[in-house]
Amino acid sequence: xxxxxxxxxxxxxxxxxxxxxxxxxxxxxxxxxxxxxxxxxxxxxxxxxxxxxxxxxxxxxxxxxxxxxxxxxxxxxxxxxxxxxxxxxxxxxxxxxxxxxxxxxxxxxxxxxxxxxxxxxxxxxxxxxxxxxxxxxxxxxxxxxxxxxxxxxxxxxxxxxxxxxxxxxxxxxxxxxxxxxxxxxxxxxxxxxxxxxxxxxxxxxxxxxxxxxxxxxxxxxxxxxxxxxxxxxxxxxxxxxxxxxxxxxxxxxxxxxxxxxxxxxxxxxxxxxxxxxxxxxxxxxxxxxxxxxxxxxxxxxxxxxxxxxxxxxxxxxxxxxxxxxxxxxxxxxxxxxxxxxxxxxxxxxxxxxxxxxxxxxxxxxxxxxxxxxx
Amino acid sequence: xxxxxxxxxxxxxxxxxxxxxxxxxxxxxxxxxxxxxxxxxxxxxxxxxxxxxxxxxxxxxxxxxxxxxxxxxxxxxxxxxxxxxxxxxxxxxxxxxxxxxxxxxxxxxxxxxxxxxxxxxxxxxxxxxxxxxxxxxxxxxxxxxxxxxxxxxxxxxxxxxxxxxxxxxxxxxxxxxxxxxxxxxxxxxxxxxxxxxxxxxxxxxxxxxxxxxxxxxxxxxxxxxxxxxxxxxxxxxxxxxxxxxxxxxxxxxxxxxxxxxxxxxxxxxxxxxxxxxxxxxxxxxxxxxxxxxxxxxxxxxxxxxxxxxxxxxxxxxxxxxxxxxxxxxxxxxxxxxxxxxxxxxxxxxxxxxxxxxxxxxxxxxxxxxxxxxx
Numbered sequence: 001x002x003x004x005x006x007x008x009x010x011x012x013x014x015x016x017x018x019x020x021x022x023x024x025x026x027x028x029x030x031x032x033x034x035x036x037x038x039x040x041x042x043x044x045x046x047x048x049x050x051x052x053x054x055x056x057x058x059x060x061x062x063x064x065x066x067x068x069x070x071x072x073x074x075x076x077x078x079x080x081x082x083x084x085x086x087x088x089x090x091x092x093x094x095x096x097x098x099x100x101x102x103x104x105x106x107x108x109x110x111x112x113x114x115x116x117x118x119x120x121x122x123x124x125x126x127x128x129x130x131x132x133x134x135x136x137x138x139x140x141x142x143x144x145x146x147x148x149x150x151x152x153x154x155x156x157x158x159x160x161x162x163x164x165x166x167x168x169x170x171x172x173x174x175x176x177x178x179x180x181x182x183x184x185x186x187x188x189x190x191x192x193x194x195x196x197x198x199x200x201x202x203x204x205x206x207x208x209x210x211x212x213x214x215x216x217x218x219x220x221x222x223x224x225x226x227x228x229x230x231x232x233x234x235x236x237x238x239x240x241x242x243x244x245x246x247x248x249x250x251x252x253x254x255x256x257x258x259x260x261x262x263x264x265x266x267x268x269x270x271x272x273x274x275x276x277x278x279x280x281x282x283x284x285x286x287x288x289x290x291x292x293x294x295x296x297x298x299x300x301x302x303x304x305x306x307x308x309x310x311x312x313x314x315x316x317x318x319x320x321x322x323x324x325x326x327x328x329x330x331x332x333x334x335x336x337x338x339x340x341x342x343x344x345x346x347x348x349x350x351x352x353x354x355x356x357x358x359x360x361x362x363x364x365x366x367x368x369x370x371x372x373x374x
Numbered sequence: 375x376x377x378x379x380x381x382x383x384x385x386x387x388x389x390x391x392x393x394x395x396x397x398x399x400x401x402x403x404x405x406x407x408x409x410x411x412x413x414x415x416x417x418x419x420x421x422x423x424x425x426x427x428x429x430x431x432x433x434x435x436x437x438x439x440x441x442x443x444x445x446x447x448x449x450x451x452x453x454x455x456x457x458x459x460x461x462x463x464x465x466x467x468x469x470x471x472x473x474x475x476x477x478x479x480x481x482x483x484x485x486x487x488x489x490x491x492x493x494x495x496x497x498x499x500x501x502x503x504x505x506x507x508x509x510x511x512x513x514x515x516x517x518x519x520x521x522x523x524x525x526x527x528x529x530x531x532x533x534x535x536x537x538x539x540x541x542x543x544x545x546x547x548x549x550x551x552x553x554x555x556x557x558x559x560x561x562x563x564x565x566x567x568x569x570x571x572x573x574x575x576x577x578x579x580x581x582x583x584x585x586x587x588x589x590x591x592x593x594x595x596x597x598x599x600x601x602x603x604x605x606x607x608x609x610x611x612x613x614x615x616x617x618x619x620x621x622x623x624x625x626x627x628x629x630x631x632x633x634x635x636x637x638x639x640x641x642x643x644x645x646x647x648x649x650x651x652x653x654x655x656x657x658x659x660x661x662x663x664x665x666x667x668x669x670x671x672x673x674x675x676x677x678x679x680x681x682x683x684x685x686x687x688x689x690x691x692x693x694x695x696x697x698x699x700x701x702x703x704x705x706x707x708x709x710x711x712x713x714x715x716x717x718x719x720x721x722x723x724x725x726x727x728x729x730x731x732x733x734x735x736x737x738x739x740x741x742x743x744x745x746x747x748x
Contacts, residue, residue, distance in 0.1 A: 013545055018578050022577060023580065024548070024578065024579070024580055026546050026566070027565075043563065043564070044562075044580075045563055045671045046562075046563055046671070080459040080460045081459075083458060085454040085459045085463070086478065088458075089459070102459065151533060155526075155528075155529050163578065164550035164551065165549075165550045171386070171387055171388065171458070174388060177538065189418035190418060191400040192417075193417075197418070201537070202537055202603055202604060203392070203396060204392050204398065204603065205398070205604075206418075229578065230576060297417065297420070308578070
C-alpha cells in the first residue's frame, strides 16, 4: 500500500473480510496505512468490541471516521475485482474527495503467500480430504450412475467436516462441490475455467456428472473441492470399473511422471511458465499432447493457486511470469482424457517450502479398481 | 429498453445468460433493441450456429459488430449489479463512443415476472422439493446433531434431482444448500440477509447448523433451497424431538395464520408493504412480535421473490411499494423463534395468478414429531 501511495483500504467482500478479520460479517473493515483498523458492522449485531462500530449504511463511514479523529483518505483502495460496479461506485461516492483504486490485484498478491496459520489449516484440510477419499470405494455399488456416486462422495466429504461451499473468484467459475467424470463425458467441454468439463445434468449448471452409468472398462475421476476450514484443498483420484485398457495405465503413469517432474523442479524462485513448459514437453515427448487437459477444448494450465478461493495466484500456465515463493499453496493436476475410457491423472495440493514443495493431500495415487475392493 | 433509450444490452453474467439464452456459457449476448441478437462465445467451443460467433476476448466485440454490419450502440446496458467494477469498466472501455448504463435493475424487473415456461419449471421443482421433504423423518436417528441431520437431508434433496448450487444476488448472501436450525442456535444472528441465522460450524460460513444435538423437547426447522432446474424453490418445515411445550404449537399456529392471511390478501395489484404490515399486525396482536423473524436481530421481511436466484423481486418488506403481478413467484416465510425450544413457522413458494396466489410446494404443514414416525 505504501509503495502505491494508498492511505487506506476499505474491505467488505466475504473472503477478504475472512482474510483480514478471521470471520465473515456484514460490514466494512477500514484499514489505514498508519493507524489502527476500524470495523464498521451492520450484522451480526452481537459483534462488539474496541474499534468495532455499528453502522446501517456505508454513507455513514466518513462521519464515523471524523468522529474518531481520523482523516479522510487521499487514495482509497476498494475491492474492484469483487465488488459489483454498482457497489464500487456507491462506496467511491461516499468519499468524494478521495481517489479510489482497484485493490483486488494487491489483495490477491498478499493472499497468494500463506501465513503459518493458513498453512496449518491447509494441512488439516488435506488430511480430512484424503480421509474422505479413502472411503470412496465403500460407497460404490454396481450399476450406479456418476451422479449417484457423486452424491455418496459429497456425503463422505460433508461427514468428514467439509463445509460444502465452493468459493471461486470471477464470474466464470461455478460448480457445486466438485466433479465426477466418467467415460466420454470427461471430454465434453464446459463454459467454466476448470481443468476438465463434463455436460452436467441441467443447462443451468453445465459441468461434471451427467447421469452416465459407471461402466465396465471405464475410468472415473473424483475431483472434489475441499473447504474444511475456509481453505479450498483440491485433490483428484482415479478409479476404474474393472480392468482398463493398457493405454489408460500408461497415460496415468505419464501424469504421475509429470507430477514428479514438476514437483522436483518446483522451489522458491522458479517461474510458473517454466513448470508448465516442463509438463508440456514431457507429455508431448510421450505422445499424449492432444489428450492432455481435455480433448478438443483443452485447459491451458496444469495447476492453480488455492486458498479461500479455488483459483488464486499463482497459475501454472504459459506466460505466467510469477515465481514461486515460500508459503504459496497450489494444486497441480496433470490429466489426460481417453476416448471411450474416461479421464486419468492426478491432483494434489502442495505448499512451497524454503527448499521445494510438500504434499498436503496424502493417499494412494494409482488407479483403484472399484470392483476389487471390500 | 426503448423507454430508457437503450439501444443494446450486453449480457455476460451466468444467471442473465441462462435467462436470455437458456444455458450458461462463457461469452456475451449482444441484444440490440432493433435487430436480432448475436452471441459471442469463448467457451464451450462446441457451441455453434447462426448468429453465434467465436471470440477470445470482449475487446473483439466492436469489430465483430462492424463486420456484421451492425452500428455501435449509443447507450449500452451492462450488468452493473453483477459484473465486478473491473469487468464493467473493461467492457465499457471496449465501447469508448457509447454511454453505458447499469441494466441490472431493468433485468431484475423483467425477471421478477416469470414466463409460463419458468412457472412450469417452478411447479416441477416444488413437487421434487416436497418429495425430498416427505422422506425427512426416515433419515432421523436419535442422538444425531443438526449437522448430521442436514447432511442426510442434503442427500435426499440431491437424490430427488437438486443441483445443489444455491445462487444468490449480492455480496452479502452465502450459504451451502440451506439451513437446519434447532434449539437456541436458531436465535444466533448471522451476517447474512436470510430470515434466520445460526452460528454455523466455522467462522468462514457463519450460518445454519452448528453441531447441536437434536434434543427432546426442541424443534428443528429444515429450510433448504431447491434448484432442480435452475429455479430456486424455497420451503421450510418444522419437526420436533418428542412433544414440545404448548407455546410452540401456539406460535406455529400463528405463523400458519399469518400465511393464510397473507395468501388470502395476495393478488395482482396488492402492494408488498401492505402484506408485510398485515403479517406484523397479526403477530403483534397475538403478542409474538419480539420473537417474530428472529430474536434480537430480526429479519425485516416476511417473504422474497425467487427465481434463478433466491433473492429476487418482489420483497415483502416495509417500504416496498412494488405491487404483485401475475407470474411473480415468491417465498413466504413467517417464522417465530422460541428460546430453549427452537424455531417454528412455515415457508412455501407461491406463484401469483390472475386472481390470487397458488402454492408450489405441497406437503404437511403441522409440526411432525420425528420420534413418532416410522
